[in-house]
Amino acid sequence: MNHDSAGEYASAGSLFDVIAAVTKIATAVVLISLVLLVAAEVISRSLFNYSLGFVEEVSGYCVVMLTFFGAAIALRAGSLFQVRFIIDVLPEGLQAWMARIFALLALVICAVMMMKTNDLMMSSFTRGKFAPTVLNTPLWIPQLLMPSGFAVIGVFLIEQFLLTFNRFKSNS
Amino acid sequence: DDWTGYTYSSVSTTSAVKGMNRIVDRVGKETDGELKIELHLGKTLQIASSDITQAVGDGVVDFAADFFFSGSVPIARVLNLPMLIENDDEWAKASSAMEPILQKAFAEQDVTLLGGYRYPEQTIFTTFEMKSLGDLNGHKIRVTSPEQGKFVEAFGGAPITLAGTDVPTALERGVIEGVLTASAGGAKNWHEFLPYDYRFPVNYGNSMIIANTDAFEALSDKDQDILRKIVSEEGPETTAEFIEDEKVQQQSQADAGMKITPLKDGDLAMAREKLTPFWETWAKENGPQYEEALKAVRAAIGK
Amino acid sequence: MESILAFGLLIGLIVGGMWVQFAVAGAGLFYVWLMKGFAGWKALGIVSWGSANSFTLAAIPLFVLMAEVLLGSGLSKRLYNGVAPFVRRLPGGLMHTNIAGSAIFSAIAGGSAPTAAAMSTVALPELSARGYDKRLVAGSLAAGGTLGILIPPSITMIIYATFTETSIARLFAAGMLPGILLAVLYMGFIAVRALINPNLAPRDITRSTWPELGAALLDIVPFLLLILIVLGSIYGGFATPTEAGAVGVIGAVLIAALYRKLSVTLLSEALRRTTIMSGNILFVVFTSMIFAYATALSGVGESLVAMLDDANVSRLAFLLIIMVTFAILGCFMEGLGMIAIIVPVIFPALVALGVDPVWFGVFVVILVELGQLTPPLGVILFVVASSSKDVKVEDVVMGTAPFFAIILLFMLLMIAFPQIALFLPSFTLG
Numbered sequence A: 001m002n003h004d005s006a007g008e009y010a011s012a013g014s015l016f017d018v019i020a021a022v023t024k025i026a027t028a029v030v031l032i033s034l035v036l037l038v039a040a041e042v043i044s045r046s047l048f049n050y051s052l053g054f055v056e057e058v059s060g061y062c063v064v065m066l067t068f069f070g071a072a073i074a075l076r077a078g079s080l081f082q083v084r085f086i087i088d089v090l091p092e093g094l095q096a097w098m099a100r101i102f103a104l105l106a107l108v109i110c111a112v113m114m115m116k117t118n119d120l121m122m123s124s125f126t127r128g129k130f131a132p133t134v135l136n137t138p139l140w141i142p143q144l145l146m147p148s149g150f151a152v153i154g155v156f157l158i159e160q161f162l163l164t165f166n167r168f169k170s171n172s
Numbered sequence B: 001d002d003w004t005g006y007t008y009s010s011v012s013t014t015s016a017v018k019g020m021n022r023i024v025d026r027v028g029k030e031t032d033g034e035l036k037i038e039l040h041l042g043k044t045l046q047i048a049s050s051d052i053t054q055a056v057g058d059g060v061v062d063f064a065a066d067f068f069f070s071g072s073v074p075i076a077r078v079l080n081l082p083m084l085i086e087n088d089d090e091w092a093k094a095s096s097a098m099e100p101i102l103q104k105a106f107a108e109q110d111v112t113l114l115g116g117y118r119y120p121e122q123t124i125f126t127t128f129e130m131k132s133l134g135d136l137n138g139h140k141i142r143v144t145s146p147e148q149g150k151f152v153e154a155f156g157g158a159p160i161t162l163a164g165t166d167v168p169t170a171l172e173r174g175v176i177e178g179v180l181t182a183s184a185g186g187a188k189n190w191h192e193f194l195p196y197d198y199r200f201p202v203n204y205g206n207s208m209i210i211a212n213t214d215a216f217e218a219l220s221d222k223d224q225d226i227l228r229k230i231v232s233e234e235g236p237e238t239t240a241e242f243i244e245d246e247k248v249q250q251q252s253q254a255d256a257g258m259k260i261t262p263l264k265d266g267d268l269a270m271a272r273e274k275l276t277p278f279w280e281t282w283a284k285e286n287g288p289q290y291e292e293a294l295k296a297v298r299a300a301i302g303k
Numbered sequence C: 001m002e003s004i005l006a007f008g009l010l011i012g013l014i015v016g017g018m019w020v021q022f023a024v025a026g027a028g029l030f031y032v033w034l035m036k037g038f039a040g041w042k043a044l045g046i047v048s049w050g051s052a053n054s055f056t057l058a059a060i061p062l063f064v065l066m067a068e069v070l071l072g073s074g075l076s077k078r079l080y081n082g083v084a085p086f087v088r089r090l091p092g093g094l095m096h097t098n099i100a101g102s103a104i105f106s107a108i109a110g111g112s113a114p115t116a117a118a119m120s121t122v123a124l125p126e127l128s129a130r131g132y133d134k135r136l137v138a139g140s141l142a143a144g145g146t147l148g149i150l151i152p153p154s155i156t157m158i159i160y161a162t163f164t165e166t167s168i169a170r171l172f173a174a175g176m177l178p179g180i181l182l183a184v185l186y187m188g189f190i191a192v193r194a195l196i197n198p199n200l201a202p203r204d205i206t207r208s209t210w211p212e213l214g215a216a217l218l219d220i221v222p223f224l225l226l227i228l229i230v231l232g233s234i235y236g237g238f239a240t241p242t243e244a245g246a247v248g249v250i251g252a253v254l255i256a257a258l259y260r261k262l263s264v265t266l267l268s269e270a271l272r273r274t275t276i277m278s279g280n281i282l283f284v285v286f287t288s289m290i291f292a293y294a295t296a297l298s299g300v301g302e303s304l305v306a307m308l309d310d311a312n313v314s315r316l317a318f319l320l321i322i323m324v325t326f327a328i329l330g331c332f333m334e335g336l337g338m339i340a341i342i343v344p345v346i347f348p349a350l351v352a353l354g355v356d357p358v359w360f361g362v363f364v365v366i367l368v369e370l371g372q373l374t375p376p377l378g379v380i381l382f383v384v385a386s387s388s389k390d391v392k393v394e395d396v397v398m399g400t401a402p403f404f405a406i407i408l409l410f411m412l413l414m415i416a417f418p419q420i421a422l423f424l425p426s427f428t429l430g
């Protein structure tokens, strides 16, 4: 586990930095909205006896956003849980190879998840499915968060893969 | 064929799950093992209850009991409009009028509608005493659909949406002050937090029994018929058991100290009058299909 | 057979050093493929949506954000200084501050890592400078940190509840008394150690003056206020446990503002760290649910119940088996993932054996605490060790060992007297 404090991550180029910056801003906005939404519901219900009626639904979408885009940022920050006691005692060359294999394997998993969540999004779109709530949200819109989240995770996995080769290394 | 079966209900002792188990057992026996269904209980498969229609349509699940279908087959909500259907007789007429419409709507989702069952009427369970609908005024009531929300609002109450797991403690702590449910449904789990029940029938809740169309059509004609027949027998049987259980639960809730107030004279007519315009605006907002469906139902029950 | 292969791959990938989340997801995909072939993967979309779209899990980013605001604003130092004058004359001196301070911080923070971080960053430099035994200090900080998930609010309990449909408010009430009792046991142990070997902790005999105590109390007040706001909003009927997280964030921001610590840097740093931490946690829960889907599909849980039934395993034996399983897995797995993988499998068996799900929730949380204290992967060990250059992970491990034994004893106590956990929820929630 890596408790970063400096906020400087290994980077494989400015394209990755830009994607990361956009992701960070988007998740921060969603996190702030989550706080304000839930607090507004509590206040409105307790003081004015009035429920906004959509907070539970929208909070769920915020969680989806924070799960996938937050995971992407955590991956880039080197904070995703990892058990390193065996890998750390391996010779450096072997470590790099294992890192490469893990990055590729994770990329395959990510690609499968992206495809399957994309299929669901398309299914909801063609079926015209919506949330049976006051907002009547067409579900493909929040579901779009899943394939796009996996896409961003995939981008940073490619970066992790590139970073196992010395010539791609730089610091953001 | 080996089918994956799923039900939204996670309580194995409820009439709903018992009925599904009977179907699964009988299907295995009566098709001589040609069709086997493995039934999974609610939440175990990480498929949200409101996604079951889609899960069946996409072939993730082959066979299911589907209660929360309104996001996929919204036209079915006609049957759940508050005050439209007030008793068993009206329910029978209305649902047969809706039958062809529902068949078609589910077919559009790649789902074959085989039958269904119905819960007893949902009445008002509260933490405060209610003698008539007027007593809803100013109280926070948990609702599970925008239509129920309209009903609560119509009598000055505050409709609250809340996750099911939060309900018991929310009742205990006064975050909400009531729920709309059946004695044999949610009230079974929450009765210790609900000292009052006003027997006003707000609406009925019903569950569809459905199959993935491709999977169903891949069955032999004989097995299709067997499955249809079993569902058409066990669906009504489940409904009957629910009605029976409703009496039993109501009695045991009364024995446990719940104060049960009978329906007040005039409340039904008053509420019907208040909500009739809502049916029409609801149908209009949703489109001509909905208006036709509502017209068919109203004609069938003579309202 | 499929289950053994899938669990084998899962453990292999994790121990081999793959990111835990991808190890769990990969093993889950493999598991589904073994049972249903590639066609089985078409469920992944709808299962992903059902797993990720959760209001309850919103509590995680909310409680993490609240703790980050407090940490970033330096209010934890204030808490530490506030508690010290009240406990420093006990045998063991300021080490009691570690425990008492952790217990109070736990009542705000949802997790153990933030609790341990909050106390360690303040206490470690302070106590090493005064000649305290660094191992015992590190051990007391690690032990205090574990209170974070036992004393409500608790993210671990929220995750347990999402897998078992148990009432979060009940779980919170159930964790309170065991948390306080454990804190008392820790303090008792420290006092005994210090009496036997006074060299471990210099005795501070300066009597606190009234003005000093008054000033100290003033330092604790913001925390008591925040505890009052968070727990008060739950038990006063204003908010559900999930919603209380948002109330707490607003409260923490207001308190930081009150002490003139609020700044754009503080907020953006808190948001950044919260995104990373909760993204990490939510993603492990998410991938575990994919794995749980495969587990449920395989019916291995039902087989386990049948097996236990045939073997006529008693309740006690079953609980001991679970303790051992968690202890082994806890050496190399992260606690939340452990809950997410194990609980759905064993839960039917528990219900069959008549184990109270609320009691078991507390039991599991304490098992997760143990896992956080065991090397090689013990989150708390790293957090404490990383708070000071003078303290190595080995020191923390050695210092934690006696507390580890206390926790084990406490678990047996809980099996013997389940009322320790169940008294408060039945008292406060009926």
Ligand code: NA
Residues within 6 Å of the ligand: C105, C106, C107, C108, C109, C110, C111, C147, C148, C149, C150, C151, C152, C153, C154
């Ligand atoms: Na806590």
Ligand code: NA
Residues within 6 Å of the ligand: C330, C331, C332, C333, C370, C371, C372, C373, C374, C375, C376, C377, C378, C379
């Ligand atoms: Na560990």
